[in-house]
Amino acid sequence: MKNVNLRVGRVLRASTRGFTIGCAVMQPDIPAFGSFVRADGATPRSAIYGLIYDVSLEDDPFVRQFISANPPEEVVRDQRQNRQVPIEVSVLTVGCADGEHIYHCLPAQPPITLDWLYQCDEEEVRAFTARFDYFRLVLEAREAPADELLAASLRFAAAARPEEERARFLTEAGRELSRLLASDLVRLEGLLRRLRAVTEVV
C-alpha cells in the first residue's frame, strides 16, 4: 500500500451504503478483501471511504466454451488480461471526508458511475483509523461478512502503522469491539481471536 492514488477501477453502480466497481485486471494485492478504498465525492476535495468486501469474477460465453475445450496457455493468458466482463468489486461505505475532517458515517450522496476508485495510501489509512467509529457501520452491514471484513481491515490498518505501534493499536481496537459487542460474547470472542491472529502476522 505504498502507491499513491493507485486506481482500483471505475464505479459501476452505487448507493449510499455501498457501491460496486469494475476492473479489468486483478493484480497481486489489488483489489484485496478488507482494504481501504476512496472515491471522490460530489464536491471538490470531498471523498467517500469504503472497505472492499467482495471481489467476484463473472463468466462469459467465451470462457464457458474454452473451459470444455482445454485451451492453450496463450489463450488463457489472453482471457485473463483482456476480459470481456469486468471483475466486480463490492465496497461497503464506512465514511466520508469534506477535505478537512474525516467522518465515520454514510455520505450524503454516493459516488457517480464511472468515478475512479483509489486504493488508500498508508497515511490515509492511519488518518481514517485514528478512531474506531466506523466499526458500527461494518458490524451492522447485512450484505458483507462483517466480522471477517473488520478483522481484515484492521490487519491493513495495523500494517499501515510503525511496527512498535501495531500491538497497541490492535489492543485498542479490540477494546472498542468489546464495548460494542458486549451483549454478544460468542461473536466478540470469535472476532477477537481473528484479531489475535492478526497480531501474530503484522
Next chain:
Amino acid sequence: MNTRSPAQELDAFFGPRPAMPPPVQRLGIVVGGSLSKGLDVKLDPTTVIEGLAVGRYVVVHGQTGRRFFSIITDVQLDSLNPLIEKAPPDTSDPFLTRVYQGNLVFGRIHVAPMLMLDPPAGGREREPRPVKTIPAHFSPVYPATEEEVSLIFGREEEKDHFYIGEPLEMEGIHVALDLRRLVERSAGVFGKTGTGKTFLTRTLLAGLVRAEKLAVVLVFDMHNEYGWKSEDEKRHEVKGLRQIFHTRVAVFTLDEESSRRRGSKIDGVVRIGYDQLEPEDVDSLAGIMALSDVQVGALYFLRRKLGKQWVARLLDEEDPLEELEDALERGTIHGGTLGAIQRKLGLFRRFAFLQERATADPVREILDYLDRGINVVLEFGRYGSSLEAYLLVANYLTRRIHEHYVERTEAAQGRSESAPIPLVITIEEAHKFLAPEVARHTIFGTIARELRKYNVTLLIVDQRPSGIDPEVMSQIGTRITCLLDDEADIRAVFSGVSGAGALREVLARLDTRQQALIIGHAVPMPVVVKTRTYGTAEFYAEMGASSVLEESREGAQVVLKRGRLLLRGEEGEGEI
C-alpha cells in the same frame, strides 16, 4: 573559559532544581450515586484495581471547579455482560486478557464524598465545607494529592491541634486532631483486644496533657499503663505520662506496694473509709455483685437506719444491729435480704484500700491537683484485676468530683468564681459502666448525656462498644476506632453518625495494629490513620520540647509554684 550554560550556572548557584511531580493519573469517572449513598466510580482501563484500598482518599473534580474530597468505601468488580462470569474468556491469551480487562470487565469503586473544596479565590485555598451536593455524571476522579490531604487534616501547627497519625500510604502528612473539639464532648477509643487501644489512648492523653490549660485529665488506670511506665509488645519499656510531663501529671495509687515494686513514682495513696461509702456507690456494683432490686432498695434503708458507719457495721459480725430489730419484726426488711447483703458486702474485706476509717479524703486530694491544672492518673495496682474494685473506686471518685464540678460551674454561671478547667475522665472497660441496664443509674451515664454542661467529659476505652447503652453511644462526639470484627460492635460504633454506614467496610478492614478510623467532632471528616508511634525518642522529644518551652516561658512562676508544692509536702524532692 566558562563553558557552562546559563541554566547550568543557575543550577550551580542554587543547587539542582526539584524534579517536577509526575502528573496525577485519572482513576475513573463518576457513573452514578447519590449524596446519601455515595458515588459509583467506573475505573479507567489503565487504573490498577489492586492499587486502591478502602480508606484511601480520592478527589472528584466537579464541573464548577469544586473538588469533592471523598473516601473510598468499597472496591468492586463489574462487567458489561454478566454472562462473562459464567463463561470467562481464555485468560492464558495475553491479547484477549488485555482487551477484556478494563472494558468488558472493569473495576468500580464506591466513594463517600465528605468535604467540598471551592476553587481558590485570590490565590488562596478556601476552607473545606461539608458536602451538600454531588458532582455530575462522568466527572473525573483522581487520587487525592498530598497538598489536598494536608489542606484538610494538616493543621498541626494550629493552636490546640495534635498530630495523631498519618493517612494511609501518605507518609509525612500529619493528621491533626482538634483537641478543643475532642474535649467538648465525650470521646471513645474502641477496638478489639490487641489492636493498640492503650497506646493510642496514651498518645491522646499525652496530647491533652501537652496542651496545657485546655483540659485536665483523670485516668482510672486499670492495668497501670498510663502513669509511670509500661511495656510494648516486644517487652520494651515505654514511659508513662508522669515520666514525660513530670510535674504536670500526678500519680495516685490504690496499691502502694505494687506501685513501689514497679518503681512508680507516686504522689498520693487513695484510701477510702467505709464511712465514706454511700448506698449509691454500692448500687453501681449491683450488676456485678448480683444485688437484686429489693437488696439495692434495702441498702438505702440500712444507710438511713445505721448511719455513716453502715458498711462497717454490716461487716462486723459481732454487731447485733439493734436498730434493725423493729424493721425485721415488722417485715420492713426481710432477714434473708439482710443476710444476703452482709454476705455480698463481705467482698469489701478483700480490698485493702477500703478501711474502717480513712484519715484523708482522697476526693479532696485529687481535686486539689485537678483544680491546679495537674493531671491525675490513678493506678489500681493489683486491684486492676478486680472489676468490682475498679467500678467501685471509679464510681466513688467520679460521683464526687462531678458534684464538685457541678458546684463550681454553677458558681461560675453566677459569676462568683471562674469556671473549672474542663475535665476529661478516662475509663477502661467502659461497657461495664455504661451498659444499658446501669448507664441510667451511674454517674458515667449522666456525664455522657450532659455533654460539656458541667465541663466534665469522658474518654472511654472499650473493646465491646455494643455493650454500651445506645443512648450514651450516640452522645460520643469523637470515635477513634481500631479494628473491630464483631458486627454488633461495628454497628454500635456507627450509631448516631449520619452517613457513616458506608465506612463499615473501612472499619472492618483495618490492620490489626496501629491503624484507626477517626470519625466525629474532632476531625473535619472521617479519616483512617496509621497512628503515631508512642514511645519513640522523637515522640518524647516532641512532648518534652514543648514542656521545656512552656517552662522557660513561665520561668520564675513555675519555680515558685514548685517551691510552694515542696513546702506543702505535696511534691517529691526528686522533682526539683
